[in-house]
Amino acid sequence: MLRPVHIAIPTLVRVKSGALDRIGIYLSRDKRFTVAVLISSGLQAPLPDRIAASLKEHGISTAAWIEVSNNDLESTARLFAELPSNVHAVVGVGGGKALDVAKYVSFLGRLPFFAVPTSLSNDGFCSPQSSLTIRGRRRSLSASLPFGVIIDTEVCLAAPRFLTLSGVGDLVSKFTAVRDWKLAFHAKGESVDDFAALLSDGSIHSFLSHPRFDLDGIRLLATALMMNGIAMEICGSSRPASGSEHLISHALDAISRRPRLHGLQVGIATYIISLLQGINTDRIIDLFDATGFWTAIAEDPFSRSEWLQAVRTAPSIKENFYTILSSRDVMPEVEQILTSDFRLTPCFQD
Numbered sequence: 360m361l362r363p364v365h366i367a368i369p370t371l372v373r374v375k376s377g378a379l380d381r382i383g384i385y386l387s388r389d390k391r392f393t394v395a396v397l398i399s400s401g402l403q404a405p406l407p408d409r410i411a412a413s414l415k416e417h418g419i420s421t422a423a424w425i426e427v428s429n430n431d432l433e434s435t436a437r438l439f440a441e442l443p444s445n446v447h448a449v450v451g452v453g454g455g456k457a458l459d460v461a462k463y464v465s466f467l468g469r470l471p472f473f474a475v476p477t478s479l480s481n482d483g484f485c486s487p488q489s490s491l492t493i494r495g496r497r498r499s500l501s502a503s504l505p506f507g508v509i510i511d512t513e514v515c516l517a518a519p520r521f522l523t524l525s526g527v528g529d530l531v532s533k534f535t536a537v538r539d540w541k542l543a544f545h546a547k548g549e550s551v552d553d554f555a556a557l558l559s560d561g562s563i564h565s566f567l568s569h570p571r572f573d574l575d576g577i578r579l580l581a582t583a584l585m586m587n588g589i590a591m592e593i594c595g596s597s598r599p600a601s602g603s604e605h606l607i608s609h610a611l612d613a614i615s616r617r618p619r620l621h622g623l624q625v626g627i628a629t630y631i632i633s634l635l636q637g638i639n640t641d642r643i644i645d646l647f648d649a650t651g652f653w654t655a656i657a658e659d660p661f662s663r664s665e666w667l668q669a670v671r672t673a674p675s676i677k678e679n680f681y682t683i684l685s686s687r688d689v690m691p692e693v694e695q696i697l698t699s700d701f702r703l704t705p706c707f708q709d
């Protein structure tokens with residue numbers, strides 16, 4: 360595997376309390392005086408007003424202020440086509456959909472993208488892909504990493520807890536993803552980019568050192584999720600951030616009557632995969648104990664039959680993608696785990 364010739368990682372990174380009210384300063388210092396703001400529809404007051412006030416205060420004019428509720432490719436392309444020609448940058452604010460759409464619009468327009476997530480539910484805010492839907496099906500399309508990442512830790516701390524737990528689930532999946540990557544090297548000779556693997560693996564440990572929901576914990580979680588995106592950019596592949604646990608989550612999105620948040624599905628799948636891989640399980644347990652992850656899942660349990668079906672179909676989701684699930688028939692083990700593991704049984708119902 361060759362490193363991409365050109366990798367573009369964020370230049371401006373602000374992860375701190377009050378960062379939201381400084382967006383205007385950051386943009387003006389960078390001479391981005393005319394911007395398009397793409398913001399999650401219905402984003403909680405007073406966040407939109409705080410952003411608008413900061414832009415105004417620092418002389419940033421808003422050529423477009425668009426509320427995003429759809430992340431289908433057609434409406435994203437339309438937004439790009441209607442973008443005023445004098446725009447210097449695209450600012451995406453809010454949750455996953457708005458950030459994915461803003462990232463793709465900026466990618467199409469070759470414009471710098473400033474990501475302003477207001478919650479930390481997954482690593483998408485700083486990944487080189489946009490998750491959009493095409494004819495109702497979710498697809499990951501190549502895009503560029505943001506030029507700027509602005510995370511107000513106080514705002515993310517105030518976000519609903521289940522969103523942050525979803526971010527924890529997406530973060531912990533890097534253990535099993537990196538392990539799957541190494542298994543693919545041994546079984547299929549797929550080359551591993553050691554630096555990207557190290558970065559991804561290391562990012563979890565920073566949050567593990569302080570797995571709490573306070574300003575410091577949020578800062579560590581945000582930075583760790585950001586490093587995962589950068590690891591993907593460095594090696595030009597999703598391998599350091601996504602393995603068999605993500606395949607299971609994608610399968611659930613396709614078959615489940617009520618798919619849950621990405622990171623909640625991925626987190627539980629990571630625990631199961633770690634048992635199959637025989638490594639890192641204790642660390643995952645510690646992290647889920649410390650953050651209350653198990654309890655949150657048990658409050659709204661998954662369907663055991665849907666999960667069994669998802670694990671069965673997961674290996675066929677991505678061609679030429681070797682993981683632990685391709686190495687043997689794991690179904691008897693998974694059935695046993697889902698019915699008898701004492702941590703998991705409260706997390707599932709039939």
Ligand SMILES: [Zn+2]
Pocket residue numbers: 481482529600601605621625
């Ligand atoms: Zn993910």
